[in-house]
Amino acid sequence: MVNSLCLTLLTCVPLLWLVRESAGMPDPARRDLLMREEASRQTGGLLALTAAEQKLDANLHRFKEQEMAATLFLPALHFFKAKPLIEKSAIYRLLQKMPKGAALHIHSSSLVSAEWLVKNVTYRPHCYICFTWDNSVRFLFSTLQPFPRWDCFYWQLLESLRARIGDNAGFDSSLIQHLTLFTENPDGEYPNQDVVWEKFEKAFIAAAGLITHAPVLRDYIYQGLEELHRDNVMYLELRSGLSRTYELDGTIHDKIWTLKLFQEVTSKFKQNYPEFFGARIIISVKAAVTEAIQLKKDFPDVVAGFDMVGRENSGRTLWDFREALSLPAELGASLPYFFHAGETGQSPYVRESLKSLTLMPLKLKFTSAPKCLNSEFDPGVFEQRRI
Template sequence: MMRKDLIYILLLGFPLVGCKSKIMQNADYRQNWNLLEKKNEALAFDADIHLSEAEVRLDKKLLQMRQQFINTTEQHKISLYNRSFNEIRPLIESSELFKVINAMPKGGLLHIHSGGLTDVKWLMMKARKYKECYVYDQQDNGQYIFGQMAFFEKENVPEGFVQLDKKLISDPSFEAQLQDLLILRRSTLCTYTDYWIEFEKRFKRIGLLLAYRPFFKEYYLKGFQDLVKDKVQHVEIRFNFDELYDFKYGKYPLNTSITDLQDILKTIRKSHPQFTFKLIYSSFKFLDTQSVENQLERAFELKKEFPDVISGFDLVADEATGNSIYSFQENWEKLKEFTKKYGTEMPLFLHAGESNSIFNKNTLDVSILNNQRIGHGLNLIYFPQVVERIKKDDKLVEVSPISNQILGYVSDFRNHPARVLLRNGVQCSINSDDPGVYGYEGLSYDFWIAFIYWELDLKALKKLVFNSIHYSSLNKNEKKEAKMYLNQQWIDFVQKANLELKAKSLKHPEAS
């Protein structure tokens, strides 16, 4: 009898032991899974952000709105993931989420270029009001290209130029044609030519307009007004310095553009006293070292005269065709000499890694140099040691998602390298680069793209916004004031957004 009982115990007990072992294995698996998840979350760029109760409520609503938007596009068989920004722009503007992001304080815009600041439609409308504004309507030659605009005195108009207003009146179709020549679009993601050549032509077509002092003033007033309207409180412009001129006094000293911008700032601050700007002196990668040295010294001269305006130095242009940052090493060695000579430092804010190629190693240079922020940094993910160094040195990557797609570096926004950088703890900010050239204004579109395609939440949005002030080139006191203002604006935004979305859900319960 005892032997039979033992057999029963053995037969019935083994399954129980096996079941218990399996449960323990599942528990270990879940514990390890949770531990890995927490470790990954702790590495993310926004790990230090903790949301208030009000922010948590808004976060839940924003995530719900995003899911509703995606569900709606799927129901209507609208593909979000293989279309260009220009194609989805109407969808963006019609979404409820865009209204919320439009109202969100953006902090600072740290990466934008002087020739891409302002809306093209406004630019054409304003330029045609000047009787001295002309447009070149002949085939490209060695000096001018079709659609290039400039100001001339009546007796000095070059051959091939016609008065802009008269041209638009005599040929109504020319307005749309000129607009297409000024905006760089990416109509289909599968058609790709040399976008950089077309890109640079956009700047050439308006470049001569910006040196004309009366137009310069109107252009930057409009640009600053657009930023303020989009809840941007600080802007840092990659600025190409040219001598301003008019037909009464001729050419003005190089510093006139700075004093004019300071006057424009005074006008803006009458209604928006918190608004600030800085200029990053920009030269070009395609120049030789001697030319860059001359530009660098000129930047030092202006920084000594305007220490609160000039914040640093950059080199711009297509990284695939221009010189590498390394090729200018003798210029970087001159920094200490110029610092001693002019009694001021010149931080670098270099473009680097605006490329899909592993052979472009400009990011190695910026991790070694006194480079405060990295413009674009798309190929950083190919250089893990550089990523670790950037994290250790607490440097920021200036990310411009729409620009990166239009110039062909990213097709599907979901695959933007910034997603990898953010998850690995690299600090970033959201920027527009050249919104005027891409056919939009402000910063809201880029934030919308990031939120939708990168699957961000309010915690990530908040970190990106506050990064833009924390890593700005504002001085210590300016930064303290800017952070205080931004913090209050953020609190007000969260409160107002919660109230408006609650009222909307009560009015339309089926939408919640």
């Protein structure tokens, strides 16, 4: 071991000496210039702060130093454990009051807090619940007890179930766990991405029975906009599959009805909060480019564009869908694409897909650009949208 270490040192030292001899001592002035140039390229880097802004900046810097010096360093914790501590921090409370601009990628099934769904929606009349064989839940609003189905053999009226249990707080906490990923032991319960994704899908499926009830959906959209507005978010792009909604009597509404409802609720919200810029929908439906083209044409102010849906790492590349994705250009139709790479790992297919897409008649927009996206790609094809 000692000999190996000595050999390594003997190998490295001459190399370091050669670097120093060839490059010379780094110039501190050049280093400072480089750092100033880098800072000037940051958002707001060329702005001159007012006296009040300088005071705020100094306070923010002081808060950051205090948190970094604390014994419990929050970035070192799992997010599930750090989240409640973050929400109590001085920095969080300060940032919460500041304008955020836009939220460009929110799933329609997670627009509001799980607490609101449980504390508000599940207490409404005619709400039934079913506990499935795979340790999940389903919800359904109905005037009569719903018929059994393959994943739900026994439906119970939530109002009656709560009365029998007698512990609303404990029961509500268990429902929130079904609608979120949070757990006290994330490392043990989520050993890999497959397990996380399975729970992720279960949570969305469970929430769907509540959200797609037409009266709930109206309140749900408005509540979501209110929660964003409280955080000073002034614009929303909602990623939605436009699931069919249902009434208490069993009536089913189509995608057009849902878009009209979204348009109506957003308009009402803007009347109540004139400073809010607005909200649009990014349609995310499997194999539905043709339908999305028509919806974009019929609702140009509501539909922002189209995105693919599904787990990224286990799915197919965009190149596999080149014929369908080229359809709008071939038809002379407008359908912006909002592809994202939020869950994509370091796969060799990522760079391959980006290069392939430069050959397609598309204008791509990424809410989170992959690391490999750089100057070698045509800026007329790729537009980064960072959150």
